[in-house]
Amino acid sequence: MDSFSTLLRTASHEQHMEAETSTFMSDLLGGRLGVEAYARYTEQLWFMYEALETGADRLASDPVAGPFVRPELFRLPALERDLEHLRGADWRAGLTALRATRTYADRVAECARVWPAGYVAHHYTRYLGDLSGGQIIRDRAERTWGFAKKGDGVRFYVFEDIGNPAAFKRGYRELLDAIDADELEQQRIVAECKKAFALNTAVFRALGEEFPLSA
Numbered sequence: 157m158d159s160f161s162t163l164l165r166t167a168s169h170e171q172h173m174e175a176e177t178s179t180f181m182s183d184l185l186g187g188r189l190g191v192e193a194y195a196r197y198t199e200q201l202w203f204m205y206e207a208l209e210t211g212a213d214r215l216a217s218d219p220v221a222g223p224f225v226r227p228e229l230f231r232l233p234a235l236e237r238d239l240e241h242l243r244g245a246d247w248r249a250g251l252t253a254l255r256a257t258r259t260y261a262d263r264v265a266e267c268a269r270v271w272p273a274g275y276v277a278h279h280y281t282r283y284l285g286d287l288s289g290g291q292i293i294r295d296r297a298e299r300t301w302g303f304a305k306k307g308d309g310v311r312f313y314v315f316e317d318i319g320n321p322a323a324f325k326r327g328y329r330e331l332l333d334a335i336d337a338d339e340l341e342q343q344r345i346v347a348e349c350k351k352a353f354a355l356n357t358a359v360f361r362a363l364g365e366e367f368p369l370s371a
């Protein structure tokens with residue numbers, strides 16, 4: 157039987173492709189969008205990580221979610237530096253969540269409160285993605301908008317305290333495989349992971365509408 161980490165990866169494979177090839181992501185990776193679109197996207201990330209990381213303290217002692225709460229993953233401080241660079245010192249004043257972002261962040265916060273294993277599904281979907289495809293996005297952003305390599309504007313994608321991302325991902329998959337969940341609970345976690353992908357895709361769709369190429 158496949159390990160749980162393999163199950164999660166294969167179950168979300170199709171939706172991963174969908175997210176990757178969404179109009180907004182394709183345009184971003186294709187260097188066809190202005191820095192304003194990138195800044196707006198980075199603002200949305202702030203709301204997502206605020207939800208993921210605000211609940212983290214309390215979850216650190218949870219038997220299921222606890223092992224996943226690792227300070228070297230925390231993205232909020234890096235996002236705040238990026239936003240200061242992108243929007244200026246008063247970046248907080250203009251910060252707004254798209255409706256799709258609010259829905260996503262609310263779901264993450266709800267899982268953090270009532271269902272730690274569901275929180276893990278969201279944790280996996282974001283952080284393992286950031287450690288993987290995030291590096292492709294960083295490279296594109298540096299080239300397209302001229303940010304300093306791994307510097308202000310793209311710090312979100314730089315995990316300063318993770319020296320070997322491949323090894324980290326292996327360890328992360330071992331944690332997933334060690335989750336004490338019966339088959340039904342595993343299926344619920346897989347479903348939540350798919351939901352997490354769908355919530356991400358909805359944010360991309362909304363961003364695509366806000367930044368159509370013809371504009």
Ligand code: HEM
Pocket residue numbers: 161164165172175176177181185280281282284285286288289290292293325353356
């Ligand atoms: C254009 C955007 C994206 C690109 C180019 C991309 C690319 C990649 C690549 C190359 C991997 C494989 C890494 C490996 O095998 O170690 C990966 C894994 C992953 N990506 Fe993405 N990705 C993108 C968007 C996303 C999005 C939007 C999400 C979800 C929010 C996501 C979530 C994940 C996850 C969870 C994994 C880990 C799969 C696993 O090994 O279990 N990715 N991505």
